[in-house]
Structure formats: C-alpha cells, structure tokens
Amino acid sequence: MQGRADRQATNAPDSWYGEERIMVPTNPGRVVDLRSDTVTKPTPEMRRAMAEAEVGDDVFMEDPTVARLEALAAERLGKEAGLFVTSGTQGNQISLMAHTQRGDEIILDDNCHIFNYEVAALAVLSAVQARGLRGRNGILDPADVRDAIRPPNIHHPKDSLICLESTHNRGGGSIYPIETLRQIRRIADEHGLAVHLDGARLFNACVASGVPAKDVAAQADSVTFCLSKGLAAPVGAVVTGNRAFVDKARRARKMLGGGMRQAGVIAAAGIVALETMVDRLREDHDNARVLADGLAELPGIKIDLGSVQTNIVIFDMERKELDAAGLVLKLAGHGVKCFAVGPNRIRMVTHKDVDRAGILYALETLRTILR
Ligand code: TLP
Numbered sequence: 523m524q525g526r527a528d529r530q531a532t533n534a535p536d537s538w539y540g541e542e543r544i545m546v547p548t549n550p551g552r553v554v555d556l557r558s559d560t561v562t563k564p565t566p567e568m569r570r571a572m573a574e575a576e577v578g579d580d581v582f583m584e585d586p587t588v589a590r591l592e593a594l595a596a597e598r599l600g601k602e603a604g605l606f607v608t609s610g611t612q613g614n615q616i617s618l619m620a621h622t623q624r625g626d627e628i629i630l631d632d633n634c635h636i637f638n639y640e641v642a643a644l645a646v647l648s649a650v651q652a653r654g655l656r657g658r659n660g661i662l663d664p665a666d667v668r669d670a671i672r673p674p675n676i677h678h679p680k681d682s683l684i685c686l687e688s689t690h691n692r693g694g695g696s697i698y699p700i701e702t703l704r705q706i707r708r709i710a711d712e713h714g715l716a717v718h719l720d721g722a723r724l725f726n727a728c729v730a731s732g733v734p735a736k737d738v739a740a741q742a743d744s745v746t747f748c749l750s751k752g753l754a755a756p757v758g759a760v761v762t763g764n765r766a767f768v769d770k771a772r773r774a775r776k777m778l779g780g781g782m783r784q785a786g787v788i789a790a791a792g793i794v795a796l797e798t799m800v801d802r803l804r805e806d807h808d809n810a811r812v813l814a815d816g817l818a819e820l821p822g823i824k825i826d827l828g829s830v831q832t833n834i835v836i837f838d839m840e841r842k843e844l845d846a847a848g849l850v851l852k853l854a855g856h857g858v859k860c861f862a863v864g865p866n867r868i869r870m871v872t873h874k875d876v877d878r879a880g881i882l883y884a885l886e887t888l889r890t891i892l893r
Contacts, residue, residue, distance in 0.1 A: 553857045554880040559723075559806070559833060559873035562754040567798065568791035575790035579783050580606075581776070587786030591793050595760040598796065599745055600736035603768035605761045606789055608780050610635075610722040613746030613761040615643045616778065618683065620763075620770035621716045621744065624649040627679035629670050631657035633692040635720055636685050647778075651679050659829050660693025662686065664705035671713045684710050687720040688738065689727045692863065694826075695810070695834030697727040703741040721747040722759070726832040729803045743767065752803050752833060753795035754874055757788045802874065806833040809872040809881045816885040820892050833873065839866045841892075849891065856887045 555561050564572075578584030592604035607613045614636050622628060628644065630637055632654030636644060644650050655666050672678040684706060688698035710717045719742035721727070728735045739745045744763035749755035761771055775781060782788075814830040817823050817837050822844075825837040839846050846862035853860060863869045872881065 551857060552883065553859065554876055554884050555859045556870040556872065556876060556884060557859050557861050558871050559751040562750075562752065562873050562875050564754060564756045564791050565794065565798075568755060568794045571790040571794050572787050575786040577784035577786035580785045581781040581783060585784065585786045585789070587793070588782075588789040591789040591796075592760065594793060594796055595747070596762050598735055599739035599747075599762045601739060601745070601762035602764045603762065605768050605771050605775060606782075606785060606792070607746075607759050607761055607775055608757065608782070609750075610720070610746055610748040610759045611640050611643070612775070612778060612780055613748075613759040614685075614718070614720050615640060615647050616771045616774040616780075617718045617744045617746060617761055617763075618644055618648045618650065618685075619774040619777075620767055621683045621718060622648050622650050623680070623682065625651075625679060626682040627651045627653050627672070628683040628685055629653045629655065629667060629681060629715075630685040631655050631660055631662050631687070631690075633657065633660050633690070634685060634687045635691050635722065636687070638692065650683075653681070657690075657693065659696040660687060660690030661696055661698055661702060662706065664702060664709055667706055668709045671709070671715065681713070681715055683716045683718060685718045685720060686742070687722075689723040689730075689832045689834070691722070691834065692836075694829040694836040694869075695723070695726065695832035696829060697731050697831050698738075700731070700733045700737060700741075703738065707741040716744070717742040719745045721745045723748070723751055723832065725800045726752055726803050726807070729800065730807055730832050744771075749792040749795045752806055752873055753799040755788070755791040755795040758792050760792070799874075803833065806872040806874065807831075809833075809876065809878060810835050812878065813870060813872065813881050813885065816881075817888070820888055822892055823888075833871055835870045835872070836863065837868055837870075838864075839868065852891050853884075853887060856891075858884045858887050 575587045580588045588606050595604035671681050690696045724747040746761045748759045810833045814835050817825050822841040846868050850862050860870045
C-alpha cells in the first residue's frame with residue numbers, strides 16, 4: 523500500500539476509475555504510451571521556433587508571436603479573434619465565464635469533459651447549474667436539446683448556453699455531424715442561447731470528416747481547440763469567437779491568473795502545430811482503425827467498431843477474472859500504457875509518438891495476455 527504522498531507525487535493517474543495514481547511497473551525496454559495524445563512531445567521544428575520566438579509582454583498585448591498565433595487560429599476557424607490560453611480546461615471555463623451569469627443553467631451532455639473532468643469548475647467559477655442530457659456516443663439529439671430549454675418562469679434558472687464537444691472524448695472520439703450542429707445552432711438561435719464548442723480535438727474531427735473547421739466553428743459562438751494534444755505543441759489552447767466575446771474572455775483569463783508575459787516562447791510551437799501537424803492526424807486515425815480491428819478479434823473484448831472515428835479507441839472487457847484496472851496493470855508490465863475509464867472499460871489514444879509498429883506491439887501484448 524502506498525502512502526498518500528507517493529500517490530500524489532506521481533501525478534499521473536493510471537486510471538480515472540476508482541483509486542487513482544497508483545504507480546504501475548513499466549517495462550523499461552519498450553514503452554507504447556496510449557494513455558492520451560496529451561503525451562506527445564514537441565517536434566524539432568517547434569523547439570527551434572520556440573528558441574527563436576520574438577516576444578513581448580502579452581498582458582500588455584505586446585507579444586507579436588502570441589498575436590500571430592491568435593490571428594492564425596481565428597482565421598482557420600473563421601472567427602473575429604482568438605485568445606491563447608494555458609489549457610483546454612482554461613479555455614472552456616473562460617468561455618463559460620464569458621457567456622453566462624451566476625445562477626444560469628447550461629445544457630450539455632452528461633459525458634462531456636466540461637462536466638466530468640474540469641473539477642466542478644463550472645459550479646465554482648461561473649456559479650452555473652448543469653443540465654446533463656444523455657447523448658449517443660456524446661452526440662446530443664437536437665430534439666432533446668429543444669425539450670430541455672425551460673420557458674421563462676420565476677422558478678426556473680435561465681438557460682443561457684449549450685456546450686458541445688467534438689470530437690467527443692468519452693464518446694470514443696466521435697464526431698458531431700455537421701447537420702446535427704446546424705440543427706442545434708438553429709434551436710439555440712430560436713431561444714436566444716449561446717453555443718460553446720469544446721473542440722479540444724476539433725482538427726481530428728475536421729480531418730476525419732472532411733468538413734472544414736470554418737463550417738464547424740460557424741455553428742458555435744465560441745470554440746476552444748487544443749494545441750497540446752494530437753497537434754503536439756507542449757502547452758496551450760486557443761479560444762476563438764467574436765471580438766466582444768474575446769474581450770470578455772481576456773478579462774476572465776486574467777482573473778484566473780492566465781495572463782502570461784513572454785508567452786510567445788510557447789505560442790511559437792502552437793504556430794508550428796497549426797501549420798504542420800493538422801494533416802498528419804490522418805495517420806493517428808489509421809492507427810486507431812488498425813488497433814480497433816485487432817481488438818475486435820480478441821476473445822473477451824467488446825468493441826463498437828462504428829464508434830471509432832478518429833484517434834480514440836474505447837472497448838469493454840467481458841471477462842469475469844480480469845477487469846479493466848487489472849488489464850491496465852498487466853499491459854503496463856509490458857510497457858503498454860492506457861487508462862481504465864470504467865470498471866470494465868478501457869481507453870487507448872493514438873498519436874504521433876506511437877507508430878504502426880507500436881500499435882502492432884500493443885495488439886501482440888494484448889493477444890498474449892488474453893490468450
Ligand atoms: N482530456 C484529457 C483528460 O483531461 C481527460 C485526455 O487525456 O483526453 N476537452 C476535451 C474533450 C478533452 O479531452 C480535454 C483533455 C480537455 C478539454 C482539457 O484539455 P487540457 O488537458 O488541456 O486542460
């Protein structure tokens with residue numbers, strides 16, 4: 523049994539389900555890290571750009587590299603302005619703060635990141651109430667959204683915002699169909715609600731679906747996307763929207779201590795990420811497909827192949843003697859890292875630092891364990 527201090531010191535959960543942060547033995551020989559695309563390391567080009575970045579004080583709005591990244595992000599998404607933030611979580615929470623008033627209600631799917639993995643920040647920072655709906659692989663039915671919007675009444679909270687997520691993390695990397703987004707946008711407009719899109723993996727969705735980022739972003743008032751997931755920058759996300767929204771968001775960022783100074787050093791990597799790393803996400807999707815197809819052939823594993831649309835692979839264990847946490851531990855012993863996301867559910871995420879050989883090794887290891 524490890525002490526609390528030990529567990530906190532690792533700061534890398536081996537499971538999001540049940541007891542967290544128990545160190546697992548890893549095979550020092552070979553490591554295939556499928557825990558998340560957040561583990562990707564910056565490319566040599568990013569490191570060079572960071573070393574050479576022109577910088578200034580970004581709280582004074584004098585950092586030319588940050589300004590360039592924000593303009594590039596806004597342009598890619600067809601929005602008026604962008605704001606460089608420290609993380610996807612910060613981008614989402616700043617957006618909630620900018621869109622809502624204390625006591626409002628926000629509508630979201632109950633499996634989304636904002637509701638499950640942001641430490642209840644919506645309640646703490648924005649003092650809003652969440653109305654969780656059950657989506658299909660995280661994708662909401664527009665009719666459910668319409669039904670959830672409350673008519674004005676002295677007893678009711680005011681519904682002010684709909685939050686969507688694409689690709690959807692706990693939905694297994696699922697993509698919001700553009701027509702569904704359009705329908706939800708129309709419903710929001712009819713009722714005067716804003717729409718925020720958590721597009722942490724927006725470019726995975728765009729590359730896989732062929733729908734341009736601008737078309738997706740047009741369905742939302744604000745969009746956050748991450749630079750430090752599949753795009754492999756070391757830090758950061760960008761929030762985009764119209765100028766008035768971004769002005770509010772900038773104040774909220776400052777309030778949270780997210781006003782950074784010579785942030786061009788990290789923004790430089792974000793520019794390289796946007797300019798060079800988007801198209802290669804296809805490789806991650808192809809690897810996820812190989813992984814999913816291989817998993818489908820293994821005994822005691824249940825996987826919905828149709829749900830694997832991008833770089834996230836979620837599957838269920840159907841064995842009495844081995845639960846998800848047990849399999850995670852066994853895999854880690856062979857250097858294959860992944861997370862349990864439920865008692866019998868495991869998530870694996872493909873990314874640029876795991877190549878096809880790594881995927882085949884992970885499958886071979888699974889085959890050996892489950893034989
Ligand atoms: N997701 C992480 C964990 O926090 C769960 C991961 O490994 O997938 N929105 C979505 C849809 C996300 O998946 C994440 C990160 C975030 C927001 C937050 O991004 P960061 O980690 O930059 O705060």
